[in-house]
Amino acid sequence: MKTSWRTASLVVSAAAVLTLTTACGQDTPPASSQNVGASAVPGDLGGIDTGAGAGASTSPAGGAGKLAVATNAKLGKLVTDELGLTLYRFDQDTAEPPKSNCDGDCAETWPPVLADDAAAGEGIDKSLLGEAIRADGTKQLTVDGWPAYHYVKDVNAGDVKGQGVGGKWFALTPEGKKAQETAEQPGLSTRKDPELGEIVVDKDGRTVYRFMKDEAWPKPVSACTGACLEKWPVVAPVDINDTKGIKKKNYMTFTRPDNKAEQQTIGCWPIYTFAGDKAAGDTNGQGVGGTWYAVRPNGEPVGAPEK
Numbered sequence: 001m002k003t004s005w006r007t008a009s010l011v012v013s014a015a016a017v018l019t020l021t022t023a024c025g026q027d028t029p030p031a032s033s034q035n036v037g038a039s040a041v042p043g044d045l046g047g048i049d050t051g052a053g054a055g056a057s058t059s060p061a062g063g064a065g066k067l068a069v070a071t072n073a074k075l076g077k078l079v080t081d082e083l084g085l086t087l088y089r090f091d092q093d094t095a096e097p098p099k100s101n102c103d104g105d106c107a108e109t110w111p112p113v114l115a116d117d118a119a120a121g122e123g124i125d126k127s128l129l130g131e132a133i134r135a136d137g138t139k140q141l142t143v144d145g146w147p148a149y150h151y152v153k154d155v156n157a158g159d160v161k162g163q164g165v166g167g168k169w170f171a172l173t174p175e176g177k178k179a180q181e182t183a184e185q186p187g188l189s190t191r192k193d194p195e196l197g198e199i200v201v202d203k204d205g206r207t208v209y210r211f212m213k214d215e216a217w218p219k220p221v222s223a224c225t226g227a228c229l230e231k232w233p234v235v236a237p238v239d240i241n242d243t244k245g246i247k248k249k250n251y252m253t254f255t256r257p258d259n260k261a262e263q264q265t266i267g268c269w270p271i272y273t274f275a276g277d278k279a280a281g282d283t284n285g286q287g288v289g290g291t292w293y294a295v296r297p298n299g300e301p302v303g304a305p306e307k
Contacts, residue, residue, distance in 0.1 A: 085157060088149045110149040143174075190245040235264045
């Protein structure tokens with residue numbers, strides 16, 4: 001086992017870590033990474049704040065040893081190195097193909113995790129581990145294609161000080177996804193998506209969608225039935241008092257004629273989630289078939305072509 005850059009400088013702790021029922025009105029506002037043993041080219045950060053600042057360490061990149069899974073009270077399951085230090089991913093990197101865009105000063109604040117001595121520990125799927133070749137020829141560990149990093153301000157096992165830095169850095173889950181806050185959220189609320197803007201999400205942070213073949217007036221009608229509902233589960237009724245940022249006008253539920261289930265609407269439009277969204281923050285349903293779109297707080301579809 002190689003001696004990493006952290007061994008001489010870190011002291012690691014022993015513990016790891018009612019529904020409003022107004023009628024609808026006519027005036028409603030309208031490449032996989034290879035197994036460990038594979039890689040990328042760093043680039044310009046484009047002015048993104050990497051979190052570097054006074055007191056930030058400039059330690060070189062180091063290894064990880066046997067990877068493990070730790071559970072954080074707010075973020076859930078995270079990947080750590082053998083010392084319990086959290087691993088991170090960078091939104092400006094790519095997973096297909098695996099490529100790092102963190103170099104220079106960025107790499108001093110976010111040291112790349114070397115792949116040479118990395119191994120899959122309990123809870124880590126070995127098939128998701130791989131390598132990305134950096135500009136200097138070193139091999140950086142990847143998790144499901146995403147290059148992995150440490151954060152110099154994490155000094156104890158369980159630290160997650162890099163979570164959300166610059167809106168681009170996130171702790172890695174065992175599946176290679178971005179860790180997200182798991183604190184209790186309203187039944188329906190909004191979030192700022194970097195590409196779509198303000199969109200509606202459910203209590204689990206999953207994106208909410210509209211189907212352009214549905215109808216809202218004079219009453220809500222869902223055109224998604226049968227097998228469609230397996231891919232696009234309906235949003236069950238959410239009390240208006242359990243929402244945040246949602247427009248109350250024409251916020252109502254209706255009874256589906258196919259299965260008698262109650263479905264929530266926003267602006268009278270039926271709303272759904274997408275089975276293809278695997279984690280909070282995913283927007284994989286956006287634009288599917290040219291008929292499915294994320295939803296604004298007033299029920300308007302995001303990015304749908306004008307009729």
